[in-house]
Amino acid sequence: MTPVQGVDQAFWYILGISVVLLFGITVVMVYFVVKYRRSKHPVASDIRDNYKLEIIWTIVPTLIALSMFVIGWSSYVGLRTVPKDAMEVEVLAQQYSWLFVYNNDKETENELVVPVGRAVKLNISSLDVLHSFYLPAFRIKVDAVKGMPTYAWFFADQLGEYDIQCTEYCGVDHSAMVAKLKIIPEKEFAAWLEKESD
Amino acid sequence: MTATQSFYHTPAPPHLTGMKAWLLTHDHKRLGLMYLGAIFFWFVLAMFLGLLLRTELMSQGKTIMDAATYNATFTLHGVIMIFLFVIPGIPAIFGNFFLPIQLGTDDVFFPRLNLFSWYLFMFGGLFAIISLFVGDGFPDTGWTFYVPFSVQNSANVGLTVTAAFILGMSSMLTGLNFVTTFHRMRDKSMGLMQIPLFAWSLYATAWVQILATPVISITFVLIVLERFFHIGLFDPDKGGDPLLYQHLFWMYSHPAVYVMIIPGMGVISEIIPIFSRKSIFGYKAIVWSSMAIAIAGSLVWAHHMFTSGMSDVSVFVFSLLTYLVAIPSAVKVFSWVSTMYKGSIEMTPPLLLALIFIFLFSIGGLTGLVLGAAGTNIHVHDTQFVVAHFHFVMFGGTGFAFFAALHFWWPKMFGIMYRFKPAYIGASLTGIGFMFHYVPMLILGLEGMPRRYYDYLPQYETGNFLAGFGGYLLIIGMVTMFVNLLLSFKQRMPAPVDPWGGTTLEWTVPSPPPVHNFLHKPQIADFPYDFTGVTEQLLQRGGEGPLP
Numbered sequence: 001m002t003p004v005q006g007v008d009q010a011f012w013y014i015l016g017i018s019v020v021l022l023f024g025i026t027v028v029m030v031y032f033v034v035k036y037r038r039s040k041h042p043v044a045s046d047i048r049d050n051y052k053l054e055i056i057w058t059i060v061p062t063l064i065a066l067s068m069f070v071i072g073w074s075s076y077v078g079l080r081t082v083p084k085d086a087m088e089v090e091v092l093a094q095q096y097s098w099l100f101v102y103n104n105d106k107e108t109e110n111e112l113v114v115p116v117g118r119a120v121k122l123n124i125s126s127l128d129v130l131h132s133f134y135l136p137a138f139r140i141k142v143d144a145v146k147g148m149p150t151y152a153w154f155f156a157d158q159l160g161e162y163d164i165q166c167t168e169y170c171g172v173d174h175s176a177m178v179a180k181l182k183i184i185p186e187k188e189f190a191a192w193l194e195k196e197s198d
Numbered sequence: 199m200t201a202t203q204s205f206y207h208t209p210a211p212p213h214l215t216g217m218k219a220w221l222l223t224h225d226h227k228r229l230g231l232m233y234l235g236a237i238f239f240w241f242v243l244a245m246f247l248g249l250l251l252r253t254e255l256m257s258q259g260k261t262i263m264d265a266a267t268y269n270a271t272f273t274l275h276g277v278i279m280i281f282l283f284v285i286p287g288i289p290a291i292f293g294n295f296f297l298p299i300q301l302g303t304d305d306v307f308f309p310r311l312n313l314f315s316w317y318l319f320m321f322g323g324l325f326a327i328i329s330l331f332v333g334d335g336f337p338d339t340g341w342t343f344y345v346p347f348s349v350q351n352s353a354n355v356g357l358t359v360t361a362a363f364i365l366g367m368s369s370m371l372t373g374l375n376f377v378t379t380f381h382r383m384r385d386k387s388m389g390l391m392q393i394p395l396f397a398w399s400l401y402a403t404a405w406v407q408i409l410a411t412p413v414i415s416i417t418f419v420l421i422v423l424e425r426f427f428h429i430g431l432f433d434p435d436k437g438g439d440p441l442l443y444q445h446l447f448w449m450y451s452h453p454a455v456y457v458m459i460i461p462g463m464g465v466i467s468e469i470i471p472i473f474s475r476k477s478i479f480g481y482k483a484i485v486w487s488s489m490a491i492a493i494a495g496s497l498v499w500a501h502h503m504f505t506s507g508m509s510d511v512s513v514f515v516f517s518l519l520t521y522l523v524a525i526p527s528a529v530k531v532f533s534w535v536s537t538m539y540k541g542s543i544e545m546t547p548p549l550l551l552a553l554i555f556i557f558l559f560s561i562g563g564l565t566g567l568v569l570g571a572a573g574t575n576i577h578v579h580d581t582q583f584v585v586a587h588f589h590f591v592m593f594g595g596t597g598f599a600f601f602a603a604l605h606f607w608w609p610k611m612f613g614i615m616y617r618f619k620p621a622y623i624g625a626s627l628t629g630i631g632f633m634f635h636y637v638p639m640l641i642l643g644l645e646g647m648p649r650r651y652y653d654y655l656p657q658y659e660t661g662n663f664l665a666g667f668g669g670y671l672l673i674i675g676m677v678t679m680f681v682n683l684l685l686s687f688k689q690r691m692p693a694p695v696d697p698w699g700g701t702t703l704e705w706t707v708p709s710p711p712p713v714h715n716f717l718h719k720p721q722i723a724d725f726p727y728d729f730t731g732v733t734e735q736l737l738q739r740g741g742e743g744p745l746p
């Protein structure tokens with residue numbers, strides 16, 4: 001399972017249970033309001049407690065919550081465990097653009113290019129205030145902090161272009177701090193990497 | 199001067215007249231109303247700022263304002279909503295007015311301090327206004343004031359955090375007053391398990407206000423120090439820690455979300471039993487869950503920081519603790535719904551608002567589960583999903599509890615009744631508009647649209663347009679509701695002592711209450727939600743309709 005699948009599975013699990021719970025609560029609530037309306041049910045019963053029921057509805061949600069925690073955590077572990085053969089790119093955030101530096105010192109602005117089929121590790125840092133590197137298609141996000149390196153990784157499994165956005169408010173042009181990820185074939189990438197940056 | 203005269207006609211202290219009878223009063227009821235005036239003003243202002251933001255987002259590119267204005271506007275909207283509406287709202291207005299009455303006493307423990315807190319609140323608001331117009335204008339940092347941006351920023355950050363500092367003092371002193379009142383002023387014959395749930399919720403909240411507020415106050419002082427003296431506490435170049443600020447900020451601001459919601463839960467715990475004419479289900483569980491939320495809620499702050507770069511161990515611990523805090527809230531929802539089982543339910547505007555609260559608050563809580571899980575949090579953190587989540591909790595939750603409380607206690611506070619039909623229409627429109635406004639934002643967030651975005655990628659346009667449409671519906675609904683309440687001052691339909699058939703003490707005193715609240719020594723019931731007497735009384739009269 002790729003990290004993306006892991007995270008999506010956690011989404012479906014948590015959202016699915018939530019929808020069922022919400023539906024249940026709402027239906028029961030509306031049903032009671034209609035069924036026990038005063039014109040049909042003038043005298044209320046005097047029920048104050050039911051310890052058995054209360055214990056059940058404390059314990060069962062606790063178990064459900066713990067299961068959500070576990071599935072959430074294991075998907076997080078997937079996002080943090082970088083494969084050994086990952087290619088590394090340095091990412092520098094600044095007001096208001098993204099800089100990408102490759103290991104042959106090639107530098108690009110707002111354009112991250114990687115070969116398909118590789119795991120890519122991004123070493124992220126900031127030149128000024130906080131920013132956050134967000135690549136929604138790969139479910140990754142991590143803050144760029146000056147003086148405190150952070151990282152994220154993704155597996156470039158499909159050719160294509162993907163959006164990169166800044167998600168930590170960084171000033172007036174925060175929403176314009178977007179970049180593109182381009183996943184291209186191996187050979188094209190090798191040629192691109194050797195080309196002089198202009 | 200007779201003892202039955204309402205507090206409107208009896209200044210306290212007695213020698214005060216005219217405006218002074220309000221501005222120098224020690225009466226908790228007048229102070230509650232003075233807070234109502236001020237807080238209502240702020241809420242309406244911030245509501246329209248929100249609508250401006252929403253309008254700007256309705257189409258891609260520039261619509262009605264530029265990026266700098268947008269950023270300052272969402273900061274102003276957030277600062278007002280947080281520090282001048284949701285945090286003080288229910289405790290300062292309804293807490294002040296009803297806590298002493300529910301506890302069977304005539305005022306809070308420190309009436310002068312109570313007046314002082316109101317002035318602090320007003321000064322805090324004044325500072326916020328001043329910071330709009332002097333120097334380089336209102337900050338555009340977001341209400342979170344994250345460093346290093348807030349330290350390097352040229353706008354009036356210093357003045358604005360000073361405003362928040364003063365408002366924090368006000369909140370803390372109110373908390374202090376409520377804790378002492380709860381312990382020292384309560385009727386001698388009222389045991390702990392005889393206290394109404396609204397009073398309990400204020401008590402739990404008050405402890406959080408007292409213990410957590412100093413942390414944010416110190417943090418704001420640190421920002422000001424950094425701005426003027428560049429000490430470098432948060433600057434790694436000078437040996438500081440860049441994440442320290444976020445820890446300090448959320449160490450207060452997470453508990454603060456419980457300051458916002460627990461009193462709202464208290465309101466709902468009063469409304470559901472009354473209109474079901476049936477005891478609250480699981481009184482003790484509700485009391486304990488309020489205290490549990492207040493305590494455990496202080497230990498989960500770093501769930502706002504999963505992407506900040508803090509250690510994976512911290513992510514593990516804070517995610518786990520977050521899930522444990524979810525339980526007491528779920529217990530409350532189950533208790534409210536079960537209260538209606540085999541009740542005798544009368545639909546009224548406060549009940550309708552309380553039901554909408556339960557629905558919206560449940561969505562808020564359930565979307566919180568998505569945010570609490572480490573892996574999913576990474577994807578939706580700082581996106582529109584979060585914005586929708588916290589509006590579900592703070593607005594669908596506390597906001598609707600506030601509207602419900604207004605409609606519930608209006609007859610007691612002012613001695614007049616409002617019309618029901620416009621109230622139903624307003625409440626329903628607000629609820630429907632709410633869903634139209636925030637459900638698209640949940641989806642936009644899942645699709646990856648970040649928050650605090652003045653502009654967005656083309657794929658997000660439809661969702662933003664829909665949300666804007668919902669925003670307008672929402673505001674029309676709220677305006678209908680408020681205008682209807684205000685019109686009641688013109689119609690002046692007198693309200694009886696006990697329009698709903700209540701069991702707590704505020705429904706035994708005149709509407710509006712006399713200056714010392716009680717005409718006779720209050721009778722404390724063994725259990726605050728025993729409706730068997732109410733039902734019998736009704737049967738003897740042999741008919742429906744509000745009790746005399």
Ligand code: HEM
Nearest residue numbers: 248249251252276279340341585592593597649650651669
């Ligand atoms: C009880 C009511 C409300 C509360 C407590 C509330 C609170 C907040 C807070 C704390 C923020 C965050 C500001 C920041 O990022 O620094 C915010 C943002 C926002 N609010 Fe509200 N708000 C309320 C009602 C509304 C209404 C009525 C609207 C619109 C009709 C609205 C629209 C917005 C928008 C568009 C944002 C900006 C979202 C973003 O970060 O991109 N809010 N609100």
Ligand SMILES: [Cu+2]
Nearest residue numbers: 166168170174
């Ligand atoms: Cu940014």
Ligand SMILES: [Cu+2]
Nearest residue numbers: 452455499502
């Ligand atoms: Cu929190």
